[in-house]
Amino acid sequence: MTAPPAFDPAFRAQFELLLRWRRDVRHFADRPIAEEEVAALLETAMLAPSVGNAQPWRLVRVRSPARRTALAEHVDTANARAARAYGGAAGQAYRALKLHGLREAPVLLAAFCDPAPQAGHGLGIATMPEMLHYSCVTAIHTLWLVARAKGIGLGWVSILEPETVTALLDVPQDWTLIALLCLGYPAEPAAIPELERRGWQAREALAERLFDR
């Protein structure tokens, strides 16, 4: 039996720093990610927990330039539509935000959920099938952290019509889109979320989010 590792205070301090410096990244440096690095990131993300160990995530690497362009144009259209929901100063502020790096990110991934994975044999989803979606999110978050630990940024893109992305990527119709993900080296690593730096929304205190009953 392998002895479990002892995570010492220095590691814990580093881990907290990783959490504090994990950012959603939309501005990417003009620098590729080595293929071995991409493969290693994805392997590590597979360590994520999932309901029944179903591992329902299905990751699509978008390699086709034509598909990348189509995705970027689709998100721009959806984003312009979303912007119209805000009037006045909020509309101006919204339009000034950069909400995806789909054209510049060296690596594009789409994360889907298989609604009926063989793995797991249905365990844990009898009453809450949405646990499969949550499982996919754990894999994305794991990828987010392991990428950041290697200096690589991830940007989650969700301003889109999932059916359109499913059709553009030619995947099984019953897969559910969970996220479009941009990966690359950040143009400028930052300790503070971009939406906070731009005055859109800051982090709020735990006290606002914690309830006793």
Ligand SMILES: Cc1cc2nc3c(=O)[nH]c(=O)nc-3n(C[C@H](O)[C@H](O)[C@H](O)COP(=O)(O)O)c2cc1C
């Ligand atoms: C489910 C989810 C969807 C998101 N979708 C988008 C998006 O479409 N565009 C974007 O710019 N950021 C998106 N984000 C990133 C958030 O804006 C970001 O996580 C938040 O502002 C906090 O910043 P931080 O991740 O740098 O801490 C998304 C994040 C999550 C978790």
